[in-house]
Amino acid sequence: MKPEEILFCRLIRLALHPGESLFFTEEDLAVIAREADSIFSIAKRHSMQIALYDSFCALQVPLSPSLNAAMEKMVLSGSLQSYQMLLFTRRILSILSGEGVRYILLKGASLLPFYPKLEFRGYGDVDILIPDAKEFKRVRKRFLDEGFSEKKDYADHQLELFYTEGGRRYLLELHSKVIGSQDDRNLNKKTVELFSGLTGNSGSFPEADLKYSTFPETENTLYLLLHMLQHFLYSGFGIKLLCDWTTFIEANSGKIDWERYQNLVSDFGLAGFSNAMAGLCIKYLGLPEDKILLPEKDRPSSDALGELMEDIMNAGEFGKTDTSRMLIMAKGKAPYHYLLQFHRQMKNRFPNAHKIVLIWPVLWVATGVCFLWNNHVLRGTSTREVLKTTRRRQHLLQELKLFQTEKKK
Numbered sequence: 435m436k437p438e439e440i441l442f443c444r445l446i447r448l449a450l451h452p453g454e455s456l457f458f459t460e461e462d463l464a465v466i467a468r469e470a471d472s473i474f475s476i477a478k479r480h481s482m483q484i485a486l487y488d489s490f491c492a493l494q495v496p497l498s499p500s501l502n503a504a505m506e507k508m509v510l511s512g513s514l515q516s517y518q519m520l521l522f523t524r525r526i527l528s529i530l531s532g533e534g535v536r537y538i539l540l541k542g543a544s545l546l547p548f549y550p551k552l553e554f555r556g557y558g559d560v561d562i563l564i565p566d567a568k569e570f571k572r573v574r575k576r577f578l579d580e581g582f583s584e585k586k587d588y589a590d591h592q593l594e595l596f597y598t599e600g601g602r603r604y605l606l607e608l609h610s611k612v613i614g615s616q617d618d619r620n621l622n623k624k625t626v627e628l629f630s631g632l633t634g635n636s637g638s639f640p641e642a643d644l645k646y647s648t649f650p651e652t653e654n655t656l657y658l659l660l661h662m663l664q665h666f667l668y669s670g671f672g673i674k675l676l677c678d679w680t681t682f683i684e685a686n687s688g689k690i691d692w693e694r695y696q697n698l699v700s701d702f703g704l705a706g707f708s709n710a711m712a713g714l715c716i717k718y719l720g721l722p723e724d725k726i727l728l729p730e731k732d733r734p735s736s737d738a739l740g741e742l743m744e745d746i747m748n749a750g751e752f753g754k755t756d757t758s759r760m761l762i763m764a765k766g767k768a769p770y771h772y773l774l775q776f777h778r779q780m781k782n783r784f785p786n787a788h789k790i791v792l793i794w795p796v797l798w799v800a801t802g803v804c805f806l807w808n809n810h811v812l813r814g815t816s817t818r819e820v821l822k823t824t825r826r827r828q829h830l831l832q833e834l835k836l837f838q839t840e841k842k843k
Contacts, residue, residue: 449485479750559605670749692727703837
């Protein structure tokens, strides 16, 4: 990692743990002041400007007038967006309450109580899980009747609905599953089995007058891990998702059944990935080791953690900073695995038509044309560069032993 990236992580850690200011030396402060512009650019890529500014203020870092003005503007803008999203969230929850459906509020506002300041955890959409198909259909119709508009989405686990008010466009994502289908059938099967039948816990955020239904603490820990995994296997994810895991675990460690959690991640083939994310949160974000059970088995090496953190820093928020970051095959890198991934992309793009086996060749061609066109026109990159980046990230999975489960005796 670059020196300014290491400093950025330390400053975000400080924002999450305000009492750690004594760990910054005079030399550290001098370097931070000198590299403030670069550190701020990193924060913008990861949508963590407000948390960074809070640490700058706590350490009394001298900023140039132009940088200070830019940061204050972003802090005000980000704070306004936070409160607008809270109002939008309240509206969504009110409609769901009126419909009497069984739902789960995913991440977003449900994580705000665990941050030192609610503005630190910005979010741009509201995610709602409704696993029952009939209730999902009914809720979709209700929101369309409320003036929401539907956007075609190729994901097999969610529906995007937009609402415009006061010149601002809001996004609601209705989920039928917690994450989209992955390359591993065992993970797909067990994810649906576990999360579709859960009874939610009552959650609240009194400061925003929010009451909602959320996953129990153990399953929520796993869900947040799955959320990181889904983004990692595509374009990647930034430090914000690690912050989510850190703050949630610190606040709920005593309520999490760690033995059950470890059994679940082992059963899902995610023990290595879980241990890697825990290692990153401990090393870079100050998660106390006594707050999380981290078995000696399947622990990634220090070098692997460093490579993973570099990948996270390079990704920015959800891999948006590098157009060549698109996907990563979890099952291998042989030509056969690329074909499997391509076939899965075809099924996502044509959720109804792909059921007709006879027209698969036509759909494959259409998917290939869309892939090449999007790379060249929308992403401004080449297909060769996309595949090169995919291969470069591929070796990270070897250390994680992804989707490897132990055979039960």
